[in-house]
Amino acid sequence: MSATVSDALSDSAPDLSADGGDGERAPTRSLSVADRIRASILSGDFEPGARLHEVRLSERLGVSRTPVRSALQSLASEGLLEYAPNRGYSVRRFLTSEIVDAYEIRTMLESLAARLAAERGLSDAERAVIEGALADGDAILAKEELEESDRIGYGAVNFAFHDTIHAASRCRMLGDMIRMCQSVPQSSHRNVVSFEYLEVRRRHEDHHRIYDAILLRDAYRAEMLMREHVASVKTGLVRSISGRAPSRRR
């Protein structure tokens, strides 16, 4: 299931020119290549710090160096790669401190998004999406235990909730920046964020309250609730990191 991504970069000469199965196809090779390399990096196909050679990538992806270079530049500006002139691109290493810092930034940005959403109000469609997400979350949490499918389901609910608030902030730059924070590999273990029942339940209650505050146009409360909401996720992350690896150095 998750192998499709890796296969793209395997040695089995993938044919990119043919519309490979997926109905959606990127308008240009550069964008398509960027998507595929991004997916490979996020799924951990490359070691952090590994250099990405243009020719090798272009051979594996079955395109020339030009779109590969373009894609690498895009990924570098997204923060996934490092670039050094005349030395090329390498997979960025994320210190755990950088991962935590990204949550710190995201806390500020998401709380601003919530405040702006409260100030500017929600469209009918946005209200519908959020209410749907809240209802779905309620349903998942109705039984008092979470299975694997529930965690995937709640992940989608969580995404819909936050993403809609970003949209409701009516501020493109804000959404872009939050996306950058999220593209930071959330620690080497993917999504360490706890999925314990009580934690998820508490976070879902936060969602309800945040939505209430936004509906009531209570900008200050929406901001503070969202700030605490994201900050608590950060705290959980820090706890789980320092729990497994006592890397308490600076």
Place this chain on the structure above:
Amino acid sequence: MSATVSDALSDSAPDLSADGGDGERAPTRSLSVADRIRASILSGDFEPGARLHEVRLSERLGVSRTPVRSALQSLASEGLLEYAPNRGYSVRRFLTSEIVDAYEIRTMLESLAARLAAERGLSDAERAVIEGALADGDAILAKEELEESDRIGYGAVNFAFHDTIHAASRCRMLGDMIRMCQSVPQSSHRNVVSFEYLEVRRRHEDHHRIYDAILLRDAYRAEMLMREHVASVKTGLVRSISGRAPSRRR
């Protein structure tokens, strides 16, 4: 004085290959071209919405399309240009609402930077830079009137102060994002920010207090002072915009 930038894009076939005067030279043409196009955009050589043709730019800059394409892609990821597949790049139009929103975001990010700087402490060098900036500001404000040279001087002081705090936050992503907020053309009138004596004096007093809070490691106070500091600049901007042009629409 400010013509050097525009000249780079004039018709007088500039020679880029020769090391033209400036001691500093970018390591690659792509980076150098990006700098020159960025400067041209920020100095208003292109209308907002104007399309940037690759061949024309490459002819004017005396390089091939390859580094131009690379530079355009960089500038698009910085948020200065819009990109549409198969349609190229155009100068991004900034609504006044987007300019105000950029200040809103910057308020959150700078206040976070101040908090982190307070939590993590300043290096000796950083303390020296900030104390120098504060002393220089005191000197400029000693006489109770501001001339043109003073405004330029205070601009440098202001930059040094904020930039050092960004560095002291020990968080690269934060600095990058703040830079993005600042690269938004600050309304079509460049730097509308008031330079009235009393306003500058007040802002300089803010700097003193923020530095005190950081020295005392009072993270909460540093954050709140910085938040109010940047927010007040935003307010001044909004006032000056709505003062000249009553564009109170949505």
Place this chain on the structure above:
DNA sequence: GACGCAAAAATTGCGTACAATCTCCGCACC
């Protein structure tokens, strides 16, 4: 055996030609 230096190999930067796509204009047709 360690270090410095030069030549060779590998890799990225850039220029250019060609292909794919979009835009615009003219013309037939409704």
Place this chain on the structure above:
DNA sequence: GGTGCGGAGATTGTACGCAATTTTTGCGTC
């Protein structure tokens, strides 16, 4: 007269070859 269609021109996307730079390799010397 308005609309849809088709082709020429313009513009961007891609491939490929060569130049410039970096990295590696090998040798000679200390």
